[in-house]
Each structure stands twice: as structure tokens, then as C-alpha cells.
Amino acid sequence: MTFLVRTKRKISGLLKALFKKRTCRIGIYGPPNAGKTTLANRIVRDWVGDAVGPVSEVPHETRRVRRKEDITITGQNGSSITIDIVDTPGVTTKIDYNEFIEFGIEKEEAVKRAREATEGVAEAMHWLREDIDGVIYMLDSTLDPFQQVNIMLVGIIESRKLPVLIVANKNDLPDASPARIKSAFPQHPVIAISGLEGNNVEELYEQMTSYFG
Amino acid sequence: MEMIQGVQIDLISAERLDRLTAMEKIRLILDDVMEGNIVILEKGLAPDEQSKLIEITMREIAPDGFSGIEMETYPIRDAGNGFLAKLLGGKRSETRLTVIGPANQLKTLKKEKDLISAWVSSSR
Numbered sequence: 001m002t003f004l005v006r007t008k009r010k011i012s013g014l015l016k017a018l019f020k021k022r023t024c025r026i027g028i029y030g031p032p033n034a035g036k037t038t039l040a041n042r043i044v045r046d047w048v049g050d051a052v053g054p055v056s057e058v059p060h061e062t063r064r065v066r067r068k069e070d071i072t073i074t075g076q077n078g079s080s081i082t083i084d085i086v087d088t089p090g091v092t093t094k095i096d097y098n099e100f101i102e103f104g105i106e107k108e109e110a111v112k113r114a115r116e117a118t119e120g121v122a123e124a125m126h127w128l129r130e131d132i133d134g135v136i137y138m139l140d141s142t143l144d145p146f147q148q149v150n151i152m153l154v155g156i157i158e159s160r161k162l163p164v165l166i167v168a169n170k171n172d173l174p175d176a177s178p179a180r181i182k183s184a185f186p187q188h189p190v191i192a193i194s195g196l197e198g199n200n201v202e203e204l205y206e207q208m209t210s211y212f213g
Numbered sequence: 214m215e216m217i218q219g220v221q222i223d224l225i226s227a228e229r230l231d232r233l234t235a236m237e238k239i240r241l242i243l244d245d246v247m248e249g250n251i252v253i254l255e256k257g258l259a260p261d262e263q264s265k266l267i268e269i270t271m272r273e274i275a276p277d278g279f280s281g282i283e284m285e286t287y288p289i290r291d292a293g294n295g296f297l298a299k300l301l302g303g304k305r306s307e308t309r310l311t312v313i314g315p316a317n318q319l320k321t322l323k324k325e326k327d328l329i330s331a332w333v334s335s336s337r
């Protein structure tokens with residue numbers, strides 16, 4: 001291959017990269033243990049075939065922002081979108097390593113986890129300010145949605161003018177109340193699902209294609 | 214006033230807040246809260262300031278030390294006539310009253326919350 005041809009290829013590659021619209025990045029936000037990683041894994045498994053990260057009943061299992069690129073989701077109506085899914089650590093205003101000790105984790109490891117969790121939350125906030133194009137805000141629908149951190153986070157997302165879908169997760173549990181979540185956030189679409197069981201995720205995919213498309 | 218024994222509450226007026234940059238506000242709040250005090254802002258923080266407050270709070274957390282903040286906001290309806298408003302110079306404000314305290318003193322803050330709610334509602 002001559003130098004000229006190589007240079008030409010390089011340039012055309014550069015031009016393509018320059019003009020190709022960056023894939024839309026959808027961040028999954030919400031408090032710890034809402035089921036963000038469970039949903040991220042389901043989306044990736046349903047549309048790509050592998051997983052994003054480990055799920056745990058111990059809070060702050062996800063201590064780093066994780067991105068899975070180029071996932072194409074097709075709705076029942078046939079329209080589709082290609083997105084990056086960004087799984088984030090749960091957002092909170094407080095972290096105490098004793099939380100981990102209560103789950104039987106040794107002190108040294110608990111302190112390490114707490115530090116990683118604080119870094120992860122800071123990272124997630126940074127992503128929200130800089131790199132996110134749309135948000136799935138996840139809530140455990142068996143819990144009170146009127147927590148200050150939820151109101152604050154949704155306010156921050158709104159101020160950035162990002163489209164947000166609210167997911168009322170864990171609708172497989174008897175005391176789930178998606179209605180309470182709807183009343184807390186009447187300004188946004190709320191979709192009740194079970195990320196674990198897969199209830200109603202088709203509806204979520206459908207909404208994602210039209211809302212983030 | 215047994216309830217508030219040993220707890221310092223600092224009120225920061227809207228006027229003062231207006232003169233500070235985002236970082237100055239956050240530093241002022243965190244330095245105070247990290248000393249174990251409760252801070253009341255006459256005027257709520259903007260969403261971007263809230264986002265940075267969370268980020269910087271996370272950076273300040275240390276094992277067996279500071280474990281983060283607890284934060285509540287309250288709408289002000291008749292801020293012009295209330296006790297708190299008088300205390301702060303009677304300046305009317307549409308923005309929300311914000312209470313921030315150290316997370317490990319959650320219990321105290323909850324009590325203070327009632328007290329503060331009482332102040333706000335007594336204005337009607």
C-alpha cells in the first residue's frame with residue numbers, strides 16, 4: 001500500500017469519526033439497591049447477550065460507572081434506537097463503612113468499599129453533568145419515593161433538560177406501589193416493571209425507543 | 214429548648230448566599246456541617262450547585278470521621294412575616310428553605326426538622 005493510499009484511508013476514517021453522530025448515552029440512576037444493575041444486565045442480555053456487572057443485596061455493589069456500548073433496542077412497533085447503557089453507582093449524600101460491616105464484611109474491606117462507593121457517586125454526578133443524554137431513573141416501588149435525594153436528583157436531571165423515564169421497579173413484590181411513584185413525579189412517564197422477573201420490560205423498551213429516539 | 218441542647222444552628226441569609234460563588238457556598242456549608250453544625254439556607258441551592266455539593270461531600274467522607282450529609286428542603290409561603298424571615302432581616306424569598314446537617318446526627322436533624330417546620334408554619 002502506498003503512502004498516499006494509507007493517508008487517504010486515514011483521512012476518510014477521521015472524517016467518518018468526525019461526522020458520525022455519537023451514540024446516545026442513557027444513564028441508569030437512582031438510589032442504591034433500586035435494581036439498576038439488574039435492569040442494565042437484562043437490557044444487555046436481551047439485546048446483546050452478555051452482562052454489565054454483578055448484582056447484590058449489599059448496597060453499593062456497583063462502585064464504578066460502567067458503560068456498555070452500541071445496544072440496539074427494537075420496540076414492538078418496529079422502531080429502534082442504538083444507545084450506550086451507563087450503569088451508575090446509587091446516588092446518596094452519605095456513606096458509612098459500618099453499613100458494610102452490618103452485612104458481615106471485614107472492617108478493612110468495608111472501609112475500602114466505602115471509599116470506592118464515595119468515588120463512584122462523585123463519578124456518577126460528573127457523568128450526569130458532562131456525558132449523559134437521557135436518564136432512566138429507577139426506584140424500588142416498595143419504598144417511599146419522596147426521599148430528598150430522589151427529588152434532588154430528578155431536579156438536577158430536569159435542570160440539564162435531559163429526557164427522563166421513571167421506572168417503578170420490583171412490581172413483582174406484594175407491597176409495590178407504582179401509584180405512589182406516579183404521584184411523586186407526575187411530570188414524567190412512569191413505567192412499572194420487574195427487572196428481576198422481566199414483567200412489563202417490553203413496555204419499557206417500547207417507551208425507550210420513542211422517548212430517547 | 215431542651216431539644217436543641219448542644220447543637221449549633223447557623224442561618225445563612227439569601228443576601229449572603231447571593232454574593233457567593235457556587236464553590237464558596239459549598240465550602241461554607243461543608244466546613245460548617247463537618248464541625249457538627251446544622252446549616253439553614255434561606256434560599257435553596259441551584260441544581261448544579263446541589264450536584265457539586267454531592268460530589269464534594271463524597272470527597273470529604275472519611276472512615277470514623279465525616280460520613281456525609283442529610284439535607285431537607287422546605288417551601289416558604291409567607292416568608293415575609295415569619296419568625297425566621299424576621300431573624301434574617303425580613304427579606305421575602307420564593308426559593309426553598311434548605312436544612313443541611315451531618316448524616317451521623319440524623320436524629321438531631323429530624324428533631325430540628327420539626328422545630329423548623331414549626332417555625333415555618335407559625336408564619337401563617
Ligand SMILES: Nc1nc2c(ncn2[C@@H]2O[C@H](COP(=O)(O)OP(=O)(O)O)[C@@H](O)[C@H]2O)c(=O)[nH]1
Pocket residue numbers: 031032033034035036037038039054055056057058059060061062090169170171172173193194195196197
Ligand atoms: N423482587 C425484586 N428484586 C429485585 C428486582 N430488581 C433487583 N432486585 C434485587 O434488588 C437487589 C439490588 O439489585 P441491584 O441490581 O444490585 O441494585 P442496584 O444497586 O440499583 O444496582 C438485589 O438483591 C436484586 O436481586 C425486582 O424487580 N424485583
Ligand SMILES: [Mg+2]
Pocket residue numbers: 036037038061062088089090
Ligand atoms: Mg448496581
